Amino acid sequence: MRRTDYEVFDLGDFALQSGTTLRGAKLAYKTHGSLADDRSNAVVYPTWYSGRYWENEWLIGEGMALDPTRYFIIVPNLFGNGVSSSPSNTPPPFDRARFPHVTLYDNIRAQHRLVTERFGIERLRLVTGWSMGAQQTYQWAVAYPDMVERILPFCGSPRTSDHNKVFLEGVKAALTADTAWQRGWYDTQPWTGLRAMARVYAGWGFSQAFYWQERWRDLGYTSLESFLVGFWEGFFLDGRDANNLLAMLWTWQRGDVGATPGFDGDTERALASITAQAIVMPAQKDLYFPPEDEEWTVSHLRQAELRIIPGVWGHFAGGGLNPEDTAFIDAALKELLAR
Structure with a gap:
């Protein structure tokens, strides 16, 4: 399945954390709903490992928390997912095996430019996401704390564990x-x-x-x-x-909000800098983002609640496959947005 109903934000020559420049960088995105006149209803909902923008749509819909009749929902595509700049669509000489290494912080800087330069948005009502989308959620809250009001990362972590x-x-x-x-x-x-x-x-x-x-x-x-x-x-x-x-995968393995400039690798200090209200939602039987890891995360956040997604669906409790899990996540999003 391949869709083309997206837009592209041209970043130009985009300097990366590694010191390499991603030439002619492109950030692909899809929006749902309309931006309010005062630009107060924006939500950012990034994609996940291998996911494309349309694979986030199970959590968007009228009557749901991410209701496009109420919110302006921006779904930016992760660098490397084949829609934004990736090894498969970047021209030589930076194509295929020569595609530069991109960090989560690089992704969020690009998304920040999209949000501020294209849409003139100064505050985000919410950032949320699954798996690597959750990692980007944390990164948004650390990199731009004065901009992010609420976060709900599900089935993800602010630092990729050794396991x-x-x-x-x-x-x-x-x-x-x-x-x-x-x-x-x-x-x-x-x-x-x-x-x-x-x-x-x-x-x-x-x-x-x-x-x-x-x-x-x-x-x-x-x-x-x-x-x-x-x-x-x-x-x-x-x-x-x-x-x-x-x-x-390279981006995921090196995920750590402590690598944000100004924190010198100190993940705990980076987490303590987050000012957003948070509901952190690991899945009960997630084998690689287990709930105990997120208990540690919540212990370092200022105003956060740990709410575990019950059941046996493991990491894919956050993948939109099981209606009960979807309803549980949606209910938490509604509650957080209503605060």
């Missing part, structure tokens, strides 16, 4: 073991590597209890193997490019 990094190393190893990868200079996607990556990911995205209870049947699959092929392999073969996945 999370190890999980991602397994994913990366499966993908790059395919000889067709050719160290990023392939002409045809390394399909075997992508399928292997999907099999590794399958053991992490959902919980042990999800598989014990055969909840994959809720998604219409009739056997475990059909789920592994149809859902997981299908997920990574759906227009997702290997170099793009590796670029975003």
Whole structure:
């Protein structure tokens, strides 16, 4: 599936934290609703690892918290996702394996330029997001505390844990073991590597209890193997490019709000600088963003509540697949926006 109903903000030659310049950088985004005359109803809802803007739409709709009849919802695409500047769409010489390393802070600086320069927005009613979208949510609140009123990060963290990094190393190893990868200079996607990556990911995205209870049947699959092929392999073969996945993985592994300029790597001090009201929502059985990690996060925030998404859907409790989880997240968003 590929859609083209988005807009592009040209960033020009965009200097990155690494010291490299991303030439002709482009930030793709989709908006929902209308910006109020006083620009007071803006919400930023970033994409997640491998996600494209349309894959955020399950949480947007009339009558929901992110109601486009009430709010102006901006969905910026993560660098590397194939819509914003990415290895797959950047011209030589910075294409494919030569695409520069981009941090979460780089992403949020680009989004800040979009929000302020294109729309003239000075305050954000809310920033929210799932997984790497949650990491961007935290980064927004640290980098621009006077601008962000509320945050609701779900199934994500302000600093990528060592265990999370190890999980991602397994994913990366499966993908790059395919000889067709050719160290990023392939002409045809390394399909075997992508399928292997999907099999590794399958053991992490959902919980042990999800598989014990055969909840994959809720998604219409009739056997475990059909789920592994149809859902997981299908997920990574759906227009997702290997170099793009590796670029975003690099960003994810190095996620840390302490790397924001001015904090010298001190994550706790960065978290303490957040002034936004927060509801932090890990999933009960998330295998790589577990609730205990976010208990630590909340202990360093000024005004935050930990609210755990119950159930067995693991990390994908935040993926819009289970109606009960969607209703739980939506209810928390409504409550936070009403404060």
